[in-house]
Every structure is written in C-alpha cells, then in structure tokens.
Amino acid sequence: MSSQESAPGSTRPGGRTARNTVAVLQATLDELGEHGYGAITVDLVAARSGVHKATVYRRWGGVDGLVRAALDWSADQDWEPTRTGALHTDLLALAETVAQGFTEAPEREVSAAAVAAAFESEAVAGALRRFMADRHRRSAAVVTEAIARGEAPEGTDPEEVVRSAVAPVYYRLLVSREPVSPADLRRTARITADAAAEGAFVPGP
C-alpha cells in the first residue's frame, strides 16, 4: 500500500491504476487463453498490457498472483442467469451457457485454461474454486425463485441443483472429451428439474 499506484483514491474507476489493473488482468486472461498457464510470464503480460514490469511484479508478485487476480476479477464481472419462467428451461439455459462458454464464447480458451491451470497451481485452484462458488451462488437464484413458485419443495438446496444441471456438460467437455449435443442438455435439465420437484435435493436428516 506504499506505492503510488495503490494509494487510496488512485484506484477509483477510470483512474490510471484502475485502467492499468484492467489492462494487466485482461492481458493475463488473454495470455492464459492463447498460450496456457505454462507459457505465461510477467514479461509477456507486462508487454501486452503496456504496464511496466516492475509495477506488475510489485502489485501481483508473479504469474500465480496474476492468474489468481485475473480469475477473481472475472468472477466480479456482471453475470446473471437467464430467466425463462420455469425451472426446467432455466436449467437448460444454464447448461447451454456452460456449453457455449467452452465452445463458442470469446472466452472459451480461458475457461478451459483456467481449469487446466488449477491442476498446476494451488493458488489458481483456489481462484477457480472462488469463481465457481460465485457462479453457483448467482445461478442458485433461478432455483430459489422456482421454490417460491412451488416447482420444488422448501428445503431444496439451490446450489446442489445447479451443480447437477451443469456437471454433465463439464464432464463431457473436459473429462470424457466428448461433444455435447442439444439432446444431452435437454436430458440433463429435465432429469435435474424432475429430481428437484421430487425433493431429491432436500438434504436428509
């Protein structure tokens, strides 16, 4: 906190430090997506962001600190699950978002690289855990609303419903390395919504 860059007041949105922070974290995500965790260096991130290397070292410490901060920053971005009015189709939309995030979205390389990097670094694994926990929390809103509409019983664990809806997508894309079809997404959403309606996500005694 003694450097000029991190002095109080200089991190206001639009300030130079804020702009530098965004540039560095975005450059980190870009490097992660394009070349993977193993190829990231502070030099490359500094060059890409236009921020001085010494500043990058001082604020983020090194590659692990950069990747961790970049993932935490990603989690902070605005993101809201789609609302369709029914749990089944809300879960379908959620699974579609995950599938697109790995196959179509501009950030598709980053998504896979972040999961991959977590195997190599405890710091990155922690950042991924926080990122996913944040996504679970935000996504859980569609389940909470479904409970309020009477589509699932009181006591249903909303985040567990979310995990159940997205896990098969991640499994196919990252573990069994198979394509995900629209029928796969529909089946998973249907099974999860039906199980939720039956009270399968109400924790036992």
Place this chain on the structure above:
Amino acid sequence: MSSQESAPGSTRPGGRTARNTVAVLQATLDELGEHGYGAITVDLVAARSGVHKATVYRRWGGVDGLVRAALDWSADQDWEPTRTGALHTDLLALAETVAQGFTEAPEREVSAAAVAAAFESEAVAGALRRFMADRHRRSAAVVTEAIARGEAPEGTDPEEVVRSAVAPVYYRLLVSREPVSPADLRRTARITADAAAEGAFVPGP
C-alpha cells in the same frame, strides 16, 4: 517393426520387450503422477525404467507418444465395476470408485494428471477419450443387467446412465474444486437410478 525389440515373437508376455514396455509405461505414469505432464522428459522415463533412451525414442517417439501409450495401457488393465444386485447401489459403488480414484487410490495423482495433460496435448486428449470410453463401456454392464432385471425400461442408454452417475463427482473434484461427501454420492446415485427407472435415459425419437 525392424528393430529387435519389436520383432514378432519378442513381445510375448514375460519376454524382455514386454518387460521393458511395462517398465517404460509404468515409469511414464509415475512421472506423470509425481511431476505432471509439463515436467516429463524421455530422459527421466528412460532413467526411471532402466530402458535405454534410444529404445524409448524409437518405440514411442517422445513424451506425447509415451503418455498416450501409458493411458492406453492403463485402459487395457483388468477392471470391472462392482455388482451389488441393484442399479442404485451399483451406481453408488461406481461413484465411490471414481471418488476414491482421485483421493485415496495409489494412482490418484495419475488420474488428475491425465485430465490435466489432456488440456496440453491433443494426443493425450485422444488417449483420455479412449480411456474414458473404455470405462463407460465396462461400467455400462451394470445398467444392462439392471434393464434385464426390469429396473429400467428397454431402450435405456446404459453409457448415458454411467455418465450421469459419475459426472457430479468429477465436477466437484476437478472443476468446482469442492470435497465430495458420502451424502453427495448417495444423492447422485439415487437421482440417476430413479431417472433411469422413469425412462429418462431412453433416447427420444
């Protein structure tokens, strides 16, 4: 096929080439598990296995060929899912095996390293795909038997039931980076078995 090592007849079980092959592939898995894909070199595998470096290069070409062959070899090992007499508990046993494979088994580091390495190499991703396809095929037997017992309708896709039973375990351990509790395993097995009984895994028209 022109080298002495790979001449017909010399690869019989118990022969020198067979012993060398096992030594090299086991050394590759050991290196993968202990140090990760990024740290494997032909030199290290050769030294660990006691097989000459030139032989390793000639037969496997390099690190990608070694890791691919080692995963294919793992898939060939005898493995059978546990039979308990009912689909629900067979799926529970399957999910427990997966969870133990990442947390308790001697090969736990290899399991995670293989998934991680697939992000870095198309050849390894292909080997992982084959390995998982083999596990799906073998595990599907418990579902086929359950269909014969009348626990799920004819037309049920057995491998899809398997994916549904194990995906949440992989998701927690490798993506959301959360612990897997016995209650998590029981819930997933119960939801999948119930969905199978309802015909949720019979492909639509």
